[in-house]
Amino acid sequence: MKTSIATVSISGSLPEKLEAIAGAGYDGIEIFEQDFIAHDGGPREVGRMIRDHGLEITLFQPFRDFECLPEPLRSKAFDRARRKFDVMQELGADRILVCSSVHPRSLGGIDRAAGDLAELGAIAQERGIYVGYEALAWGRHVNDHRDAWEIVRRADHPNIGLILDSFHTLGRGLDSESIRAIPGDKIFFVQLADAPAIDMDLLYWSRHFRNMPGEGDLDIRSFMQAVMATGYAGPISLEIFNDQFRGNNPRGVAEDGYRALISLMDDVRRAEPDTPVDLPEIPARVKAQGVSFIEFAAQGDEVDRLSAFLATLGFRRTGRHRNKAIDLWQQNDIRIVVNAETEGHAAHAWNARGTCICDIGLSVTSAQDTVARATALGSAPFGQPVAPGELDIPAIRGLGGSVLHFIDAESGLDQVWELEFTPVDQDGAEAGLMRVDHLAQTMSYEDMLSWTLFYTALFEMEKSPMVDVIDPDGLVRSQVVEAPDGALRITLNGAETHRTLAGRFLAENFGASVQHIALTTEDIFATAEALGRQGFEPLPIPQNYYDDLAARFDLSADFLARLQAANVLYDQENGAEFFQLYSRVLAGGMFFEIVQRGPGYTGFGGPNAPFRIAAQKRLERHKSVPKA
Numbered sequence: 233m234k235t236s237i238a239t240v241s242i243s244g245s246l247p248e249k250l251e252a253i254a255g256a257g258y259d260g261i262e263i264f265e266q267d268f269i270a271h272d273g274g275p276r277e278v279g280r281m282i283r284d285h286g287l288e289i290t291l292f293q294p295f296r297d298f299e300c301l302p303e304p305l306r307s308k309a310f311d312r313a314r315r316k317f318d319v320m321q322e323l324g325a326d327r328i329l330v331c332s333s334v335h336p337r338s339l340g341g342i343d344r345a346a347g348d349l350a351e352l353g354a355i356a357q358e359r360g361i362y363v364g365y366e367a368l369a370w371g372r373h374v375n376d377h378r379d380a381w382e383i384v385r386r387a388d389h390p391n392i393g394l395i396l397d398s399f400h401t402l403g404r405g406l407d408s409e410s411i412r413a414i415p416g417d418k419i420f421f422v423q424l425a426d427a428p429a430i431d432m433d434l435l436y437w438s439r440h441f442r443n444m445p446g447e448g449d450l451d452i453r454s455f456m457q458a459v460m461a462t463g464y465a466g467p468i469s470l471e472i473f474n475d476q477f478r479g480n481n482p483r484g485v486a487e488d489g490y491r492a493l494i495s496l497m498d499d500v501r502r503a504e505p506d507t508p509v510d511l512p513e514i515p516a517r518v519k520a521q522g523v524s525f526i527e528f529a530a531q532g533d534e535v536d537r538l539s540a541f542l543a544t545l546g547f548r549r550t551g552r553h554r555n556k557a558i559d560l561w562q563q564n565d566i567r568i569v570v571n572a573e574t575e576g577h578a579a580h581a582w583n584a585r586g587t588c589i590c591d592i593g594l595s596v597t598s599a600q601d602t603v604a605r606a607t608a609l610g611s612a613p614f615g616q617p618v619a620p621g622e623l624d625i626p627a628i629r630g631l632g633g634s635v636l637h638f639i640d641a642e643s644g645l646d647q648v649w650e651l652e653f654t655p656v657d658q659d660g661a662e663a664g665l666m667r668v669d670h671l672a673q674t675m676s677y678e679d680m681l682s683w684t685l686f687y688t689a690l691f692e693m694e695k696s697p698m699v700d701v702i703d704p705d706g707l708v709r710s711q712v713v714e715a716p717d718g719a720l721r722i723t724l725n726g727a728e729t730h731r732t733l734a735g736r737f738l739a740e741n742f743g744a745s746v747q748h749i750a751l752t753t754e755d756i757f758a759t760a761e762a763l764g765r766q767g768f769e770p771l772p773i774p775q776n777y778y779d780d781l782a783a784r785f786d787l788s789a790d791f792l793a794r795l796q797a798a799n800v801l802y803d804q805e806n807g808a809e810f811f812q813l814y815s816r817v818l819a820g821g822m823f824f825e826i827v828q829r830g831p832g833y834t835g836f837g838g839p840n841a842p843f844r845i846a847a848q849k850r851l852e853r854h855k856s857v858p859k860a
């Protein structure tokens with residue numbers, strides 16, 4: 233399977249685009265004419281530069297407003313085509329995209345279009361060029377791939393074929409199944425783009441909001457299943473017009489696309505095992521079983537402050553690493569690792585960000601398979617020197633320099649705590665915190681699609697619709713990705729300004745990072761009491777909040793008083809209850825949340841988020857934030 237991406241999908245100059253595309257692992261590019269024209273260098277040089285990057289030109293595009301013109305416009309269009317064929321021959325490109333005309337003087341008519349294309353096919357044939365015809369969703373007379381196919385069929389020329397673009401088909405709500413009847417060898421090229429479900433003008437939607445397969449809401453998989461069922465064996469190419477991507481880091485966008493493409497084609501193969509897909513076998517999406525550990529990087533006094541804080545949450549230091557300055561803190565199924573090493577990944581993270589969460593360990597069925605899938609999707613494996621007696625725990629780089637480790641029982645990696653840590657018997661009462669409910673990552677708004685794709689391509693996780701959270705100083709977008717059984721839940725918060733709490737955290741933390749950890753209890757009031765005895769200071773919630781609760785829900789005065797006394801936030805979903813208790817904000821902007829999730833409650837207390845953020849900011853302004 234040849235992977236390809238249109239140069240228009242990536243930001244930067246042509247050399248920068250090529251560097252990013254080649255680095256991300258694609259076989260070829262669709263060269264967008266504008267990228268070529270804007271470049272200072274002739275077609276031969278450009279062709280050489282592309283090939284020097286190990287890339288081939290899969291398509292030259294677009295050629296517009298060709299078919300169905302009256303004379304003298306018709307002859308002019310043929311002249312234009314001949315000139316473009318000249319350029320293509322110098323570039324070393326043999327395939328061109330002709331998109332359906334939007335010309336005001338285009339006459340329309342299927343036979344007229346077929347006649348024009350057949351004549352163009354004869355000219356192309358002399359040059360060894362293949363012409364693909366694409367129906368733009370807003371084409372003047374042709375805006376449906378079924379009509380484009382009828383034109384190509386009637387043109388009946390070996391150098392004239394069809395180009396399919398998932399956006400034009402799915403964006404107009406056309407049924408992909410109609411593709412199955414087209415002979416695969418008459419499909420000359422396939423372009424893929426997803427898009428978020430927003431109701432707007434088709435052209436505007438297409439030119440500004442396309443995104444990578446899986447990042448939007450279109451059913452790209454069904455589209456691609458239908459395409460592969462035809463026997464199509466040509467390149468599969470991403471053509472993504474997106475305003476935001478045009479400003480993002482070129483390599484990051486190219487890598488997202490590669491991850492999206494491989495993951496999509498793996499899905500297509502699994503959905504239709506009898507259809508050949510020429511792609512190396514890769515392990516299936518991984519079923520995450522939960523968070524095995526959360527690792528903090530800390531140094532010096534910060535270790536003591538963090539340790540004291542963990543103790544107020546009912547954690548006990550249960551182990552000390554045999555060879556390293558690493559402590560293990562535990563409470564029921566929750567493990568927190570405090571890494572004070574002065575070399576290695578944790579030390580690097582600390583140097584860049586101070587006390588922070590530098591690593592997440594996830595429990596999976598097979599750590600090897602997880603790394604194999606992640607690397608097939610373009611992630612870099614991560615490794616550090618392993619001392620004798622230590623386990624080599626498989627790991628990858630996530631996005632933005634983050635690290636994820638994978639622990640399984642299958643290869644005995646779950647023995648790491650007994651093998652590498654000396655037990656420490658430390659006193660202290662626990663507070664009924666049972667397991668990790670979710671991790672909340674903060675990132676810049678531009679990185680949200682990348683992270684969502686990262687998790688949903690690697691794990692059996694689904695995304696929920698994006699919601700807005702109001703910070704008094706701006707908007708934060710929030711998106712949940714979670715395993716169907718809730719074993720792993722991650723909330724992604726995208727900050728748009730530095731004035732929001734999330735935005736400030738981000739500014740101080742260089743890229744996406746876990747900003748808060750939510751832990752479950754089965755009895756929020758008992759936990760609140762136990763925490764109080766350990767000296768835990770909750771985030772104070774104002775009276776107004778409880779007055780409003782009394783109006784929103786049918787709660788007894790006693791119950792409201794209990795909530796208020798414990799600074800517990802409350803929510804309901806179809807009668808199922810949800811309770812939240814927040815810590816104060818630690819150095820660097822991190823905090824903990826304690827939740828009690830009633831059976832059937834699937835949310836995250838979204839309605840409470842603005843009040844929680846306002847309370848955190850109020851405390852911060854009063855400078856009563858304890859330094860962790």
Ligand SMILES: O=C(O)c1ccc(O)c(O)c1
Nearest residue numbers: 294329331366397438439
């Ligand atoms: O927006 C456009 O004009 C345009 C051009 C070429 C394409 O392949 C396409 O899908 C859209």
Ligand SMILES: [Mg+2]
Nearest residue numbers: 366397423471
């Ligand atoms: Mg297209």
